[in-house]
Amino acid sequence: SEPSVSAKAAAVVNADDGAVLYAKNERQHLAIASTTKIMTALLTLEAARDENRAVTISAEMIRVEGSSMGLRAGDRLTLRDLAAGMLSVSGNDAANAAALAVAGTQQAFADKMNAKAAALGLKDTHFVTPSGLDDGAHYSCAYDMAQLACAAMKNADFAEIAGKKALRVRFLSPAVTRTFPNHNKLLSQYAGCNGVKTGFTDKAGRCLVSSAERNGVRVIAVTLNDPDDWRDHKALLDYGFSKLTGRAFDDSSFRLSLPVAGGAAQSVAVRGSDGGSRVLRTEEAQGLVRTVELPQFVYAPVEEGQALGCVRYTAGGVTVAQTELTAAGNVPRFVQKNWLQKLWEGIRRLFSRR
Template sequence: MRLLKRLMAVGLTALLALLSVLPASAAEPEVSAYAAVLYDPHSGAVLYEKNGYEVLPMASTTKIMTALLAFESGRSAEPVEITQEMVAVEGSSMGLKAGDVLTLSSIAEGMMMASGNDGANAIALFLGGDAESFAALMNDRAAEIGMEQTHFVTPSGLDAEGHGSTAYDMALLGAEAMRRPEFAETVGTEALQVEFLSPEKTVRYENHNRLLQLYADCTGIKTGFTKKAGRCLVSAAERDGAALVCVTLNAPDDWNDHIALFEYGFAQMEPRVLTADFAPCAVPVVGGTAQVVPCTVQLEAAASLYRNAAVTEELYLPRFIYAPVAAGEVLGFVRYVVNGKTLAEVPLTAVVSVPVQPDTRSDFQKWAERYFPHLAER
């Protein structure tokens, strides 16, 4: 019995020592938000979720879609004359007046800085003709992104019957919008000088997203608030090659929620060389001095992924190739996929050269096989 106790004590000590050197997973943070999602746009993984699939009002984070449509329209440089109908809207404003003229992109920039409902309305009427038609454009784009539980009614996010989304859907929208360079540059700026064409003037707008000052890794995106929706925030951050999108809906302490969630998320990320375990493969060769040519990855590919992410390796090679084959010649590619999302595509190249098999037949044999192929077959 004494020996058993001694062995158990030794075993427990060894276990504790082992646990002390294993990396500890960060504990999930407590957040004030009613709904929250932390999303990895590279892999499509949800790293944190709280009521993330419940449809809720999302206030002015709606303007992410409005700005995205403006930047994607191909009409960014077109001048827009502001009408009384455009500015006849309640709530926050970027100070537009009937008769002002500025480009569509300038309106989008000012709208995202000041969260101007007048700017959102101007974009909607300019691109859609009327609010209903623009809402249809918003919903069509949402469907393309995969926002299955989202329905847009207003371009600004003012409360309206049926206007709602989920934290998860808004994360998809945030990730999609940040892929647009003009959008990302706008929302990542703490203040912008917006030029008016008429009357000629420059107006400075401050970004409402205080997370840009509070969190060094923050790269955007948009705040929102109505009494019905509460405080809403969609934000993005990058660190050491990893990118995350965070969404909170109805969050009394949203700044701290996002900081805590980002810290939690980045603690789950780690750099990984995708090509590290690639095993050389081969492609059959027709008419060459060798029957197959080995091929391997042309270059190294790496990504920052959450721990335990399962990476799928998909090979794309021809069934065969005709000689000659030159060393270094691209024969196909390997695709690395996580959760159905492509992380990288790496060319596969021939490791060695395979010359054409020399023809050693005599002239008589060639003549005979050409004119009497039935004899050659014997």
């Protein structure tokens, strides 16, 4: 049965394709607090991928209230390390510094945030600040935040940072290394949790976006304005995993002989293939029908690797996967010899015995 959660809005999705598994007021516009930094960190890391440049912290960059990674004017650190400060201790100073370093002004960075949101199809989202501090025009919804998290967790740098229980940041100036704990307690409390971000303001309440992976299945959960978010996320992630199943489609051990018409051999060996794995809805996985599709025979010539058919997997009449069946060898066309060829071969055999 569906979990009962105390959140004002919630969503659970398949992280592979964003398909909704659970929803509660998922399109309602709400404040999202520091879960905003999912977008800020993603854009920062995309900029760092082009050039992970060092940023010299200015007084303007750290002129922001709220949670902080303790930056001071004159500090130097890389864009990637600023992202680490956002995703661990939710540094508003790190978010502000990255925004100014990447775009020049907060407004220009907000424009980048909204352009990225549009590119991801987030129709109920509007960003104003890089940190998520309360602003009437700064909002999103549980559905959009789940889709944003799907995109962010597909960024290898983002996923690596968001999944660490503690993050070491190496400052270039002063030359020190500091360790920051990750505020996401689910990384320690929920098996398979690998991200993503906490948030809180008086207006937004407690906000949480979480990600977990088990047996190749990846689930993302979002709660907005939820006084009991840790408990609720455990229930939501459990529910998500109950709705999905990882299924391998490996037919590489498949062997069969297929008759060959007009060939030098009467048949050709058929070889199966590995179609990889897919995440299916649990009811789909339980109702899979496997069908081998091959013709009754094939005409020569047959070349090794030639496609001959497939193994099709359907659920409710809809194809969910298929693997290719190919020829395991060559079968040339049979050529009927005329009487002159036969006579000549007979003479050659006669003289070869002498």
